[in-house]
Amino acid sequence: MVQALYTKKVMEHFKKPHNQGVIKDATIVGESGNPLCGDVMKLYIKIDKKKIKGKETEYIKDIKFETLGCAAAIATSSMITDLVKGKPIDEADNVTKANIADSLGGLPPIKLHCSVLAVEALHKALKEYKTKK
Amino acid sequence: MKYIYLDHSATTPINKEVLKAMRPYLGENFGNPSSLHYFGQKARKGVEDAREKIANFLNCKNDEVFFTSGATESNNLAIFGLIKKIRKQNKDRKLHIITSVIEHPAVLEVFDQLKKEGIEVSYLPVTKNGLVLEDDLKKAIKSETLLVSIMYVNNEVGTIQPIAEIGKLLEEINKKRTPEEKIYFHTDAVQAANYCDCKVSYLGVDMLSFSGHKIYGPKGVGALYVKKGTPISAIVYGGHQEQSLRSGTENVAGIVGMAKAIEMIGKKDNLKIRKLRDEVAKKLLAKIPDAIYNGDREKRIPSNANFCFKNVEGESILLMLDMEGIAISTGSACSSGSLKPSHVLLAMGVPQEVSHGSVRITLGKENTKEEIQKLIKALPPIIKKLREMSPIK
Ligand SMILES: Cc1ncc(COP(=O)(O)O)c(C=O)c1O
Numbered sequence: 001m002v003q004a005l006y007t008k009k010v011m012e013h014f015k016k017p018h019n020q021g022v023i024k025d026a027t028i029v030g031e032s033g034n035p036l037c038g039d040v041m042k043l044y045i046k047i048d049k050k051k052i053k054g055k056e057t058e059y060i061k062d063i064k065f066e067t068l069g070c071a072a073a074i075a076t077s078s079m080i081t082d083l084v085k086g087k088p089i090d091e092a093d094n095v096t097k098a099n100i101a102d103s104l105g106g107l108p109p110i111k112l113h114c115s116v117l118a119v120e121a122l123h124k125a126l127k128e129y130k131t132k133k
Numbered sequence: 134m135k136y137i138y139l140d141h142s143a144t145t146p147i148n149k150e151v152l153k154a155m156r157p158y159l160g161e162n163f164g165n166p167s168s169l170h171y172f173g174q175k176a177r178k179g180v181e182d183a184r185e186k187i188a189n190f191l192n193c194k195n196d197e198v199f200f201t202s203g204a205t206e207s208n209n210l211a212i213f214g215l216i217k218k219i220r221k222q223n224k225d226r227k228l229h230i231i232t233s234v235i236e237h238p239a240v241l242e243v244f245d246q247l248k249k250e251g252i253e254v255s256y257l258p259v260t261k262n263g264l265v266l267e268d269d270l271k272k273a274i275k276s277e278t279l280l281v282s283i284m285y286v287n288n289e290v291g292t293i294q295p296i297a298e299i300g301k302l303l304e305e306i307n308k309k310r311t312p313e314e315k316i317y318f319h320t321d322a323v324q325a326a327n328y329c330d331c332k333v334s335y336l337g338v339d340m341l342s343f344s345g346h347k348i349y350g351p352k353g354v355g356a357l358y359v360k361k362g363t364p365i366s367a368i369v370y371g372g373h374q375e376q377s378l379r380s381g382t383e384n385v386a387g388i389v390g391m392a393k394a395i396e397m398i399g400k401k402d403n404l405k406i407r408k409l410r411d412e413v414a415k416k417l418l419a420k421i422p423d424a425i426y427n428g429d430r431e432k433r434i435p436s437n438a439n440f441c442f443k444n445v446e447g448e449s450i451l452l453m454l455d456m457e458g459i460a461i462s463t464g465s466a467c468s469s470g471s472l473k474p475s476h477v478l479l480a481m482g483v484p485q486e487v488s489h490g491s492v493r494i495t496l497g498k499e500n501t502k503e504e505i506q507k508l509i510k511a512l513p514p515i516i517k518k519l520r521e522m523s524p525i526k
């Protein structure tokens with residue numbers, strides 16, 4: 001197998017992940033895992049309302065992650081928090097695994113599933129929030 | 134930054150003396166050892182002197198040593214070559230072969246392939262310490278058994294398998310069988326060559342594989358010992374080198390280097406390496422909570438330390454240590470491109486979620502106390518940091 005190396009961007013996020021930690025009074029928590037590689041991810045999300053273009057909009061006020069996993073899993077966790085923080089929840093819901101991988105300058109093929117972990121945790125959390133409402 | 138290399142089971146740096154011995158064969162002694170002229174004969178002498186040194190090390194005859202491109206090829210040649218020859222002799226014979234679940238892929242995948250081709254295969258289990266038991270082998274042997282292949286030392290957890298004992302057992306069993314029913318015994322001794330007695334008469338093996346680059350020699354060169362009278366067919370065809378068993382112009386410089394490396398294997402290094410390794414194991418286990426030391430404490434080569442750290446992932450540990458200039462490995466070098474947990478640790482009964490947090494530290498001749506201290510200082514905060522990041526506490 002040709003083993004591609006991680007991009008500089010992945011290593012930057014791995015070295016100094018953004019928004020790592022817990023939000024004690026999170027509105028919702030999303031969790032995902034991959035049984036094959038054993039990696040687990042948790043996203044803590046705080047949702048609030050503000051006026052955006054004159055309209056009351058629900059948005060992600062704060063987001064933090066906890067991840068047990070490989071460098072790609074940690075970097076994608078960090079990247080997804082950057083991508084959705086401050087965004088209206090409908091917009092955040094549209095983030096795809098390709099968005100994350102692209103923002104990181106790509107991932108080795110064998111590590112693409114790590115970005116799935118991050119979007120899964122996000123989508124699960126937002127879905128739960130919407131049905132709970 | 135000064136980098137620290139603690140991954141000697143993946144490969145070793147070439148020893149200076151080895152490099153010096155090789156140089157002439159990359160320069161003025163460039164001849165093809167099959168040529169009859171002066172240039173050819175110079176190269177031939179290099180190859181044959183090397184064969185003699187290796188035969189001395191193995192305590193076998195010179196013409197029982199066959200040069201290959203490495204242990205992967207040696208293992209393939211030993212196993213496929215034997216099966217091929219036996220099938221040529223009697224294509225209807227029912228065959229059964231035995232190996233262990235903890236072999237290197239260079240043996241395991243050969244067995245898997247033969248299984249697909251319809252040969253019956255038994256995979257011996259190991260104890261929780263990573264050792265094959267003779268009793269399990271005894272139970273697995275059948276009247277159709279043709280081959281047993283068990284590695285001398287495991288590359289992930291460093292456990293030393295009871296090869297000489299198995300050799301004796303098979304010798305006893307073979308006494309009661311006809312020559313046609315003989316069970317052949319192969320061992321992959323790649324990780325053993327530095328530390329264990331590799332005399333083939335002591336081990337009682339018919340075939341033994343090893344590799345240059347794990348013993349401070351060059352990469353891309355290895356050898357296979359084949360005891361006289363062992364049925365074996367070539368698996369590559371060409372210019373009839375190596376008694377027609379392994380065609381292809383010899384890797385002269387590599388062969389010379391490997392022989393020099395073998396000559397330089399030193400018992401005095403072992404004690405020093407063991408001391409450093411024991412220090413690593415003791416200190417890391419004391420400093421890091423929820424750490425497991427994998428493998429047997431006694432029956433293991435002096436260079437290997439293998440740990441599982443709960444609730445962290447091996448690759449993250451490896452990369453964080455690398456950023457501090459310390460090179461180690463998760464499980465084994467070839468599995469780092471794979472997501473699957475180590476087949477060796479799983480076979481030892483380590484739970485899957487724990488096996489993901491495994492790292493292998495393998496020391497070498499040139500490591501110093503200072504280097505080891507750096508590792509002992511660097512690793513605990515890395516584990517702590519990664520655990521803080523984990524949702525599972
Ligand atoms: C036990 C064992 N067998 C075989 C090999 C393969 O050796 P080579 O790299 O020479 O093909 C290795 C090294 O990776 C090994 O550790």
Ligand code: FES
Nearest residue numbers: 037039070073114
């Ligand atoms: S290897 Fe599974 S999340 Fe990265």
